[in-house]
Amino acid sequence: MKPKSGLTRFHNCYILRNGKIIKEDLWIRDGKIVNPEQVFYVEQAEADVTENCENLLIAPGFIDIQVNGGWGVDFSYDCENVEEGVKKVAKELLAHGVTSFCPTMVTSEKEKYQKILPKIQKKQGGKDGATILGVHLEGPFISLVKKGAHKEEYIKNPEKGLESIREVYGSLDNVIIVTLAPELQGATEATKSLTKMGIKVALGHSAASLAQGEEAVKNGANLITHLFNAMLPFHHRDPGLVGLLASSTEKQVYYGIISDGIHTHPAALRIACRTNPEGLVLVSDAFAAQGLADGTYRIGPQSVSVEKGRAYISGTTTLCGSTTALDECVSTFKQATNCSVEYALETASLHPAKALGIDHIKGNLNFDCDADFIIMNPDTLKVLSTWIAGECVYRV
Structure with a gap:
């Protein structure tokens, strides 16, 4: 035998x-x-x-680097039941081909970070759910003028660099990405320090000029959070962060993009992928309403109304998060850009793995x-x- x-x-x-x-x-x-x-x-x-x-x-399994929650769970809100919530979302994501993800916290009060962050630990996936690669912290170190759906009273400057970051978040052990606005006081020092620690810095919710974006890239940033959303629109004399797609910086800059048929026009998807094909990373930016019917939900401290699949901060026309899982984003992206199947699949697997520096083990x-x-x-x-x-x- x-x-x-x-x-x-x-x-x-x-x-x-x-x-x-x-x-x-x-x-x-x-x-x-x-x-x-x-x-x-x-x-x-x-x-x-x-x-x-x-x-x-x-x-390759999909890797979603920006997920705020889903199936009634919001990662930024419920301090007591966060472990169960993360487990529930991790399990549900398997049906959408997501094998690894970054639970994402939006701008919240300091106490929330210090209570929730220690409870979202990096974890190998399996039958119980997708692999947790680490937390993506989207805020509070963002621009007031490009806050999007983030609550104004919690927004801060990282004026003392890493010290300010630690003051708000507490331990960074479970963190893999921090989104910040590069034009803020102290952002340069924070970017250098976080990069040295192996944490990826994403530029977003920002009114930065192209020069400020390029400076941040030189100091270690390698990602843009949901391109086109919550940043200055492209202008021919100063393209802003959008200009990093065609910048002369030698480093590859990766950029998240929400291809849910709502956040980004098909022409904008085509412009981005034809300008910088290697850097495009599809993200769901999904929140608590993912997988559920229209209704009232929350994203961090904010109440959200979902009407016909579109999520708005209640009582406003401010878009906030998506209700679409990553597999659907891949299909929408392929249809909008008429790209190859190979490329569409790699934008949700190989590209995010490269952006996180884990493509030697995941994403292919x-x-x-x-x-x-x-x-x-x-x-x-x-x-x-x-x-x-x-x-x-x-x-x-």
């Missing part, structure tokens, strides 16, 4: 690798993607389990990477099953 090899082979499938869809088997062992040459020529082993994929497409199907992937219909891009570390965690 042959010894167990620990190998699972996905057969009769198309896989997305290195920007191309190819007909090739996918081999998995111990939660990682395996090089079949090693299996055939060195080990001369056979798979213990073979999955017949019936010509379906295997793509390269050998030795985590076996986080989705099996989907290649024509409709409907998610049929979701896999984390080689384990099926969701199936239609």
Whole structure:
């Protein structure tokens, strides 16, 4: 009797690798993607389990770097039940092909950060839900004039750099991204310090000029939070943060974009992806109403009304967050830009992984990477099953 090899082979499938869809088997062992040459020529082993994929497409799992909540849960509000809330959203996201995500907190009072942040810990995903990569803190170090749906009385300047940041947030152990406005007093020092700590700095909710944006990039920032939303509109004499798409900075700048059919016009999506294709990162920016009917919800300290899928701060016309999951954003983006299937899928997998500096383990199907992937219909891009570390965690 042959010894167990620990190998699972996905057969009769198309896989997305290195920007191309190819007909090739996918081999998995111990939660990682395996090089079949090693299996055939060195080990001369056979798979213990073979999955017949019936010509379906295997793509890397989606990575959503901006999720405020969903299914009635708001990550910025309920201090007591935050662990249960994060767990619920992490589980629901599996049906949308999301294998990793960044729970996002909006501008809140200091006490909320200090109570909630220690409870949203980085965690490997599995049957219980998607991997938690770390928290994205969107505010309160943002511009008053571009506050969007953020509450004015909690907005602050990081005037003492990292000291101001720590004063508000407390421990940064569970944090992976901080969004801030680069024009604020102390923002340069804060950007340098956060970058040194391995935390990604995103520029957003800002009235910054292009020069201020470029300075922030030189000091370590590498992301823009929801491009076009809550920033100065493009102007030919000073393009603002939008100008970073075509800036002469040598570093690749990544930019989140909300492709829910509401936040960003199809022409704006086309302009962005044709100007800087490598940097485009689809985000859902979904909040508590994700997956639920129209009604009244909240995002942090604010009450939100959802009418026909559009979310507004109650009593205003200020858009705030999305009700759309990332798989739908991918489909909307592909339709709006007429891009290839390969590119549409990579904007929600490889690109966010690169933006976070984790593309050596996530966001692609390269050998030795985590076996986080989705099996989907290649024509409709409907998610049929979701896999984390080689384990099926969701199936239609």
